[in-house]
Each structure stands twice: as structure tokens, then as C-alpha cells.
Amino acid sequence: MSANKLKTSEKLITRGIQISGYSTILFVLMILYFLIAQGLPALTEVPLKDLFSTRWYPIEEYYGILPLILGSLVVTVGASLVAVPLGVLTAIYIAEIAPHWAKEILKPLVELLAGLPSVVLGFLGILILSPFLRDALHLPTGLTALTGSLLLGMIAVPTIVSISEDALNNVPETYRTGSLALGVTRWQTIWGVTIPAARSGILTAIMLGIGRTIGETMTVMMVTGNAPVMPGSLRVIFMPIRTMTATIASEMGEVASGSSHYHVLFFIAVVLFLFTMIVNIVASKISSRHMKRSERILS
Amino acid sequence: MQKYKKPLFFNPKLAEKIGTVALTVVAFLTVAPIIAIVVYIIYLGAPAINWEFLTAMPRDGMRAGGIWPAVIGTFYLTIGTGIFAVPLGVAAAIYLSEYAGDNRLTALIRLAIINLAGIPSVVYGLFGLGLFVIFLNFGTSILSASLTLSIMTLPVIISTTEEALRAVPQSFRVVSTSLGATKWQTIRRVVLPQALPGILTGIVLGLERAAGETAPILFTGAAFFLPRLPNSPFDATMALPYHLYVVSTQVPGMPIKIQYGTVLVLMMFVLIMNLIVTLIRSRARARRQW
Numbered sequence: 001m002s003a004n005k006l007k008t009s010e011k012l013i014t015r016g017i018q019i020s021g022y023s024t025i026l027f028v029l030m031i032l033y034f035l036i037a038q039g040l041p042a043l044t045e046v047p048l049k050d051l052f053s054t055r056w057y058p059i060e061e062y063y064g065i066l067p068l069i070l071g072s073l074v075v076t077v078g079a080s081l082v083a084v085p086l087g088v089l090t091a092i093y094i095a096e097i098a099p100h101w102a103k104e105i106l107k108p109l110v111e112l113l114a115g116l117p118s119v120v121l122g123f124l125g126i127l128i129l130s131p132f133l134r135d136a137l138h139l140p141t142g143l144t145a146l147t148g149s150l151l152l153g154m155i156a157v158p159t160i161v162s163i164s165e166d167a168l169n170n171v172p173e174t175y176r177t178g179s180l181a182l183g184v185t186r187w188q189t190i191w192g193v194t195i196p197a198a199r200s201g202i203l204t205a206i207m208l209g210i211g212r213t214i215g216e217t218m219t220v221m222m223v224t225g226n227a228p229v230m231p232g233s234l235r236v237i238f239m240p241i242r243t244m245t246a247t248i249a250s251e252m253g254e255v256a257s258g259s260s261h262y263h264v265l266f267f268i269a270v271v272l273f274l275f276t277m278i279v280n281i282v283a284s285k286i287s288s289r290h291m292k293r294s295e296r297i298l299s
Numbered sequence: 300m301q302k303y304k305k306p307l308f309f310n311p312k313l314a315e316k317i318g319t320v321a322l323t324v325v326a327f328l329t330v331a332p333i334i335a336i337v338v339y340i341i342y343l344g345a346p347a348i349n350w351e352f353l354t355a356m357p358r359d360g361m362r363a364g365g366i367w368p369a370v371i372g373t374f375y376l377t378i379g380t381g382i383f384a385v386p387l388g389v390a391a392a393i394y395l396s397e398y399a400g401d402n403r404l405t406a407l408i409r410l411a412i413i414n415l416a417g418i419p420s421v422v423y424g425l426f427g428l429g430l431f432v433i434f435l436n437f438g439t440s441i442l443s444a445s446l447t448l449s450i451m452t453l454p455v456i457i458s459t460t461e462e463a464l465r466a467v468p469q470s471f472r473v474v475s476t477s478l479g480a481t482k483w484q485t486i487r488r489v490v491l492p493q494a495l496p497g498i499l500t501g502i503v504l505g506l507e508r509a510a511g512e513t514a515p516i517l518f519t520g521a522a523f524f525l526p527r528l529p530n531s532p533f534d535a536t537m538a539l540p541y542h543l544y545v546v547s548t549q550v551p552g553m554p555i556k557i558q559y560g561t562v563l564v565l566m567m568f569v570l571i572m573n574l575i576v577t578l579i580r581s582r583a584r585a586r587r588q589w
Contacts, residue, residue, distance in 0.1 A: 017391075018394055020391040020393075024415060028411045034425075086329045090325060097319055102326075116569060117540050118511075119540045120543070120562055127547075128339075214419065216419070218513045280413050284413050
């Protein structure tokens with residue numbers, strides 16, 4: 001009798017666990033559905049030519065999202081220039097060189113940075129970084145793409161460090177000992193053997209870091225000045241810009257539900273969703289392809 | 300025979316020395332801003348913190364008084380997120396680690412989790428607005444905001460939990476089943492207890508992220524100013540991160556002291572969560588039997 005009862009309860013629990021696993025697929029589909037359902041009407045209400053034009057001025061019904069897309073790209077590229085070298089080099093140091101005590105200091109600090117809310121960085125950006133940059137570079141305002149890039153770089157660093165570090169730690173110890181046995185230095189081993197072996201993992205880390213910067217909202221909204229202008233030259237880095245995320249966050253609260261403006265904001269969310277989806281899928285493909293290759297080598 | 304000429308920069312020993320020093324400098328420079336931020340905020344925020352600031356309602360358009368409703372709001376949102384995200388996330392991780400076969404469906408689930416992890420927080424906000432606030436008619440409320448935050452937190456909890464479960468040696472499972480335990484009994488009595496520290500770490504890290512988020516709650520549950528505490532899950536609420544955004548950008552003439560006080564309280568929240576994680580980890584490392 002009781003064995004039977006045990007069986008039914010076990011079956012129920014197993015079913016519940018199974019459904020929880022499947023639910024993740026459901027959530028992605030639901031997110032996609034709600035974004036598309038509200039975003040697609042934008043395509044019929046605003047002609048495609050106007051949607052991809054260069055002027056964003058919703059009060060007069062100019063819904064050109066190009067300046068916003070380019071704004072996001074400018075900040076993302078800027079942030080990558082900061083975060084990729086710092087993040088990868090820090091990971092190499094932690095994984096390959098750092099003595100135990102240095103690891104114990106660096107790793108918790110990187111984790112702390114990962115947990116720091118983006119409003120806190122935005123707040124410090126307004127109060128410290130932007131006045132500093134304004135005075136140091138003699139700019140009319142400190143709220144620029146550069147300020148945003150520097151802070152977003154800090155946000156991307158923990159992602160890049162922790163995933164690159166994992167990739168480096170996953171390189172089999174025999175690779176290193178084999179290389180050292182050939183008489184080269186530890187430094188040469190790092191650059192000639194370990195890093196090439198961990199290449200795909202480091203690439204994944206960089207992609208995921210970039211994915212985080214594209215989607216970051218509060219920091220860029222607070223420090224980039226929010227001016228939806230088309231980047232004309234490289235000087236754009238010293239000028240205020242506006243990203244897709246900041247546009248949604250700052251304007252959604254004020255639009256009437258169901259208006260064209262509302263639909264266009266959801267359309268921007270669809271564009272953002274696609275951007276990050278592509279980045280993330282590519283990132284995961286890079287690492288899984290490499291895994292298959294190394295499994296083949298080992299077997 | 301060509302005479303070998305030693306290039307200037309090809310002294311491997313010297314290169315190693317210079318390189319090691321350079322990397323050390325880079326690594327510590329990378330984390331230096333974090334130390335500076337923490338010290339700076341504590342230094343300037345501490346004078347603003349007193350009993351009244353923590354436990355009083357805001358007054359004079361938030362320019363005076365305290366931040367109690369925001370503290371309580373963030374507490375409620377964190378608990379609410381945990382209620383939904385923890386059981387679902389842990390169960391999904393158990394499925395992936397213990398049940399899922401190596402097939403297309405599992406690959407699809409993994410793809411979905413990668414996707415969820417990458418979706419920008421403000422996009423979660425729009426989704427929450429569309430599904431919970433409008434379609435399910437929960438309104439801008441603690442419930443809508445918690446549900447939105449919990450879907451956002453799921454990937455963190457799932458991936459850390461799965462990693463913790465997979466770290467439990469396979470032999471533990473084999474022995475348990477050979478003693479006659481069913482699969483679920485094995486998971487409950489053997490695998491989960493062993494993986495508990497790792498799972499708790501994941502939960503705290505996930506909730507820490509949820510507590511600090513602003514963009515997902517902007518349109519789903521955060522109130523600009525609410526001089527009372529929420530009464531039910533269907534009330535909107537103030538929250539610390541949003542309050543920091545409001546006092547630092549939306550209200551002119553805001554005393555700087557209140558801004559620094561708010562940022563310090565928010566940062567303490569994060570520091571305490573990080574401390575909990577560190578404690579769990581070091582205790583688990585000390586007690587590990589395998």
C-alpha cells in the first residue's frame with residue numbers, strides 16, 4: 001500500500017520537476033509574444049522608411065530609431081575597448097600568475113563589482129566621473145558617450161573576468177607541464193599554449209560581456225546625456241548620445257498605452273531582444289563547438 | 300651559416316619578469332575603482348545614516364525625513380522574487396542535472412536559459428508591463444514586479460544550482476540507488492544536501508541582483524513617492540534602487556546628504572549579501588567530505 005503511495009508521490013514530484021524545466025522555454029516564448037504583439041503594430045503605423053530614419057522626436061511623431069541604435073553601438077564599442085583588455089588580462093593574472101593571497105583579494109572584489117547595482121554606478125557617474133571628465137577635457141557637458149562607455153566597461157568586466165577565468169582553468173594541466181618541459185618560460189607558456197587553448201572560452205566571455213553592455217539601462221540613462229542625435233564623426237564619443245535602453249526606460253512611463261509611440265518603444269525592445277539573442281547564441285555556439293572538438297581529440 | 304643575433308626583446312626571462320609585473324598592475328588597477336567606490340560611499344554616506352533616516356517616512360517631497368518605505372519595499376520585492384524564482388529555478392536545475400536526456404528538447408531548454416540570461420533588464424520591464432500589469436491585470440504592484448524580477452533571476456539560480464548538483468560525485472547516487480532508494484529519494488536525501496551550499500550561493504547571488512535592479516520595476520511596481528507602507532501584494536511600492544535614481548536625477552534641490560545616505564544603504568544591502576555568500580562558501584569548503 002505505502003509503496004504504491006510512494007510511487008504516486010514520486011511520479012507527481014518528477015512531473016513537477018519536468019514542468020519546471022520546460023517552463024524556461026515557455027517564458028522565452030511568452031516574452032517574445034508580448035514584445036511582438038505590442039511592437040509589430042509599429043510597422044503598420046509608422047512607415048518603414050520613417051522608422052529607420054535619423055530623427056527621433058516623438059512629440060512631433062518622428063520615430064527614427066537609427067540614432068538610438070547607433071547610440072547603443074557607440075557606447076557598446078567604447079565599453080568593449082575598456083572592458084575587454086582589462087577583463088581578459090585580469091582573468092589571465094588570476095588564473096595563471098596570481099599567488100593565493102592575490103586571488104583571495106581579487107576574486108571577491110570582482111564579484112562585488114558584479115553585484116553593484118547599475119544605479120549606484122550611474123549615481124557616481126553623475127557626481128564624480130562626469131564633472132571630472134568635463135573639466136579635464138574642457139567639454140560643455142560631462143554627460144557623454146565617453147562617460148557611459150567607461151562605466152559600462154566596469155559593468156562588463158566581472159562577466160569577462162569570471163568566464164575567461166573558467167576557460168583558462170579548464171585548460172588541462174598537462175598542456176602547461178608539457179610546454180614547460182620543453183624548456184620555455186611560464187610567460188611563454190601562457191601566451192603560446194594556455195591562451196590559445198582557452199581561446200574559444202575567452203571569446204565567449206567577451207561576447208557575453210558585450211551582450212551585457214548592450215542591455216544595460218540605468219547607468220547609460222543617467223550619464224550619457226540622453227540626446228538622440230546621429231553620430232557624425234568620431235567626436236561623438238565626447239558628446240551626449242542616447243541608447244535604445246535609455247529611450248525605453250525614460251519614455252515608457254509617459255506614453256499612452258496603445259499609441260504609436262508605445263508601439264515603437266516595444267518595437268525597439270524587439271530590436272534589443274534580437275541583438276542580445278544573436279550575441280548570446282553566437283557566444284554559446286563558440287564554446288560548445290570548441291567543446292565538441294576537444295572531446296573528439298581526447299577520445 | 301647565418302649568425303644568430305639575439306633580438307633585444309627576446310630575453311625570455313626578462314620578458315617574463317616585465318610581463319608578470321605588468322599583469323599584476325593591470326589586475327589591481329581593474330579592481331581599484333571598486334575599493335575606491337566602497338570607501339568613498341561609506342565615508343560620505345555614514346554621516347547621513349541615523350535612526351530617523353532609516354525608519355522615518357520621506358517628507359518635504361523626499362528632501363527630508365527617511366527612506367523607510369524604500370527599504371521595506373526592496374525587502375518585499377526580494378522576498379517576493381525568492382518565493383517564485385527559488386522553487387522554480389531549483390526544480391528546473393534538478394531536471395537538467397538529474398533527469399534530462401541528451402536530446403533536442405534539453406538543448407532547447409539550455410538555449411532558452413541562455414536567452415533569458417541575455418535579455419536586457421528594461422526589456423523584462425516591458426514584458427512584465429504587457430503580461431502581469433495589463434494582461435493579467437495585476438496592476439503596478441509588488442506582485443507584478445516580483446514576478447518580473449523572478450523570471451529575470453531564474454537563469455542565475457538555474458545555472459548555479461545545476462553546477463552545484465553536477466559537482467556531487469556520481470558514486471553518491473549509485474550507492475544510494477543500490478541501497479534501494481528511488482531516484483527522488485536519492486536526490487532529496489543525498490544529492491540536494493551535498494549541493495546545498497552551492498545552491499544557497501546561487502540563490503543569494505540571484506536575489507542580490509534582483510534587489511539592485513531598477514529597470515524591470517520601473518513600469519511594473521515601483522512608485523515614485525509613496526509616504527506609507529504597502530498593505531498588500533497588489534500595492535505599488537517604493538524601492539531603494541529606484542529611490543536612488545529619483546533622488547539623484549528627478550528631484551531638483553535634493554540635499555546631497557540624502558543621496559549619499561540612500562546609496563550607502565543600497566550598497567550595504569549588496570555588501571551583506573556578498574558577505575553571506577562568502578561565509579557559506581568558506582564553511583562549505585571546511586566541511587566538504589569529498
